[in-house]
Amino acid sequence: MGVKDTGFVGFETKNETGLITTRLDEIVRWGRKNSLWPLPFGTACCAIEFMGVVSSKFDISRFGAELVRFSPRQSDMILVAGTINYKLAPVLKKIYDQIAEPKYVISMGACACSGGFYDNYATVQGIDQIIPVDVFIPGCPPRPEAILHAVMKLQERIDKEPVPKRGVHRRHEVVEKLRDT
Amino acid sequence: MATRETPKHDALVAELKNRFGAKILDVDRSFDDCTVIVDKASIHDVLAFLKNERRFNLLLDIAGVDCMNLPKFRERFEVVYMLYSIPDVVRVRIEVPVSELDLDIPTATDLWKSANWGEREAFEMFGFNFVGHPCLKRLLTHHEFVGHPLRKDYPLMGGQWCATTSDMTEELNEPR
Numbered sequence A: 001m002g003v004k005d006t007g008f009v010g011f012e013t014k015n016e017t018g019l020i021t022t023r024l025d026e027i028v029r030w031g032r033k034n035s036l037w038p039l040p041f042g043t044a045c046c047a048i049e050f051m052g053v054v055s056s057k058f059d060i061s062r063f064g065a066e067l068v069r070f071s072p073r074q075s076d077m078i079l080v081a082g083t084i085n086y087k088l089a090p091v092l093k094k095i096y097d098q099i100a101e102p103k104y105v106i107s108m109g110a111c112a113c114s115g116g117f118y119d120n121y122a123t124v125q126g127i128d129q130i131i132p133v134d135v136f137i138p139g140c141p142p143r144p145e146a147i148l149h150a151v152m153k154l155q156e157r158i159d160k161e162p163v164p165k166r167g168v169h170r171r172h173e174v175v176e177k178l179r180d181t
Numbered sequence B: 001m002a003t004r005e006t007p008k009h010d011a012l013v014a015e016l017k018n019r020f021g022a023k024i025l026d027v028d029r030s031f032d033d034c035t036v037i038v039d040k041a042s043i044h045d046v047l048a049f050l051k052n053e054r055r056f057n058l059l060l061d062i063a064g065v066d067c068m069n070l071p072k073f074r075e076r077f078e079v080v081y082m083l084y085s086i087p088d089v090v091r092v093r094i095e096v097p098v099s100e101l102d103l104d105i106p107t108a109t110d111l112w113k114s115a116n117w118g119e120r121e122a123f124e125m126f127g128f129n130f131v132g133h134p135c136l137k138r139l140l141t142h143h144e145f146v147g148h149p150l151r152k153d154y155p156l157m158g159g160q161w162c163a164t165t166s167d168m169t170e171e172l173n174e175p176r
């Protein structure tokens, strides 16, 4: 089994001096996907299920996503678990906006994905109307395994995404793009 | 079938009829409950009497009913007060018909503190104007929300997007 097959780090060479060489975006992606800091935006029963995933029986820390933060400034994965109503929609948007890039969104449960069985004047019919969603989890509530599956799916996705340039290089890129349009 | 509350209800209904006469429009005793239908003009007197002289010290809830399209009704709306007496272990329901053309109704916040949020909810859902309420604004829906969602002529899926977040500073600063 090659080291790369494990999905661990994209090692390219490991020489006898003990130095490892790899590409920067590989190691950045590896770091990102294995230390997702979730922000649980729990508003209803689905949030209870999330507690199950974090605690010892299912143990989301096996996937590196156990460090639950309640501040958008300290997290990079927002897990929307529960019913979102129109009064809460601006709050969710504001919190999403406060998360620093890169940020990922998991929509957990029928309510967050589509409004669930609440089709009335109060309930938003799916949070993808407000914020971009990376992974949807169906279920009412989803099983804890489904949440772990969603985290794995998100990790796969992060593994494939290009790492954006940073600082002045990023600015050049953005300026170029704006000039084109 | 009678329950332990039935004799207390009998006594209470007799007393209310005796005291308020024609202002008690009707009494409904179905399902062992006691529902007293009161004219709007004397609702505050009836509630004050029950609170101060008949020890109904708990206002459980204030609800609204939209009677549109019902086979029989007095007025378009009803305001319903659910009262409970902890010392006497008895509950009673007071109903007030409210016309669509005159949605004013005296507040009960001077009698029970819990009327504050109950009336705010009834206001936002049906549009009753509780005269004398200290802070009559929307409780559950967003402050940018327009209309009264539990009215039968409000569209069932009439969600409204709101742009701002809101806080509760005004409620926190309210005198207690």
Ligand code: SF4
Pocket (backbone or CB within 6 Å): A044, A045, A046, A047, A081, A082, A083, A108, A109, A110, A111, A112, A116, A139, A140, A141, A142
């Ligand atoms: S999807 Fe089901 S379990 Fe989850 S918040 Fe909605 S009603 Fe509750």
